[in-house]
Amino acid sequence: MAARYGRGQALTDRQVHTMLLEMADKLERIRPDEPITTIGRHALLQATTMDPPLLRALRERAPEIDGEQVRRDYAAQLRQSASEAGAPTPVQALTTRVLTLAADNLRPYETIAGHVPGHTVPVCMTDGLRDIVIGRALDTVLTTVRQYTTQDAVRATVRAVLPPVTGNVSDYAAQLRKTEAPA
Numbered sequence: 001m002a003a004r005y006g007r008g009q010a011l012t013d014r015q016v017h018t019m020l021l022e023m024a025d026k027l028e029r030i031r032p033d034e035p036i037t038t039i040g041r042h043a044l045l046q047a048t049t050m051d052p053p054l055l056r057a058l059r060e061r062a063p064e065i066d067g068e069q070v071r072r073d074y075a076a077q078l079r080q081s082a083s084e085a086g087a088p089t090p091v092q093a094l095t096t097r098v099l100t101l102a103a104d105n106l107r108p109y110e111t112i113a114g115h116v117p118g119h120t121v122p123v124c125m126t127d128g129l130r131d132i133v134i135g136r137a138l139d140t141v142l143t144t145v146r147q148y149t150t151q152d153a154v155r156a157t158v159r160a161v162l163p164p165v166t167g168n169v170s171d172y173a174a175q176l177r178k179t180e181a182p183a
Contacts, residue, residue, distance in 0.1 A: 012054065014093055015054055016057045018096075019058055021079065023044055024075040024078040030071075035070060036070075036074050041062065041065045045058055045059060063077045063081055093181075094150070095154055095157045096181055098137045100177060102137040102176055105133040105136055106133055109169050122168040122170065123169045124169070130172070
């Protein structure tokens with residue numbers, strides 16, 4: 001059962017790449033000329049994700065800070081670290097985040113209480129439920145994207161790669177996690 005919710009290495013790498021770029025954007029937007037220390041690096045990493053596997057991967061990829069460094073300079077190092085690993089396009093990375101978030105948003109709907117106390121019944125996936133979780137995921141991910149052309153491209157890509165609605169909610173969530181954004 002646990003394997004159903006696991007991430008592949010490719011998905012983890014794409015998410016880490018996206019988070020490195022988000023961290024760099026944040027450092028360049030908020031007090032870019034002030035210093036950041038090792039403690040600030042740790043705080044930035046934990047503010048970016050609370051997911052233990054992603055946090056481990058992010059710690060491995062984010063450059064260390066010795067002493068103190070200007071935030072703008074550290075942002076440049078983060079961008080360099082993100083670019084070293086054959087990075088996906090922003091649309092691919094955002095599409096992956098939307099699909100992963102939508103799959104996570106399906107978890108509460110996987111089962112309902114059955115007629116026998118203590119037993120649950122799997123819920124069938126519907127177009128309406130898919131549209132709700134995809135819409136929520138798009139709203140959440142795209143709130144930080146300022147360019148309308150990028151937003152439109154992500155929406156179009158997500159709709160293009162969505163698997164057809166079949167089976168129950170947990171099976172559909174697994175399909176969403178495996179869906180890849182086109183190159």
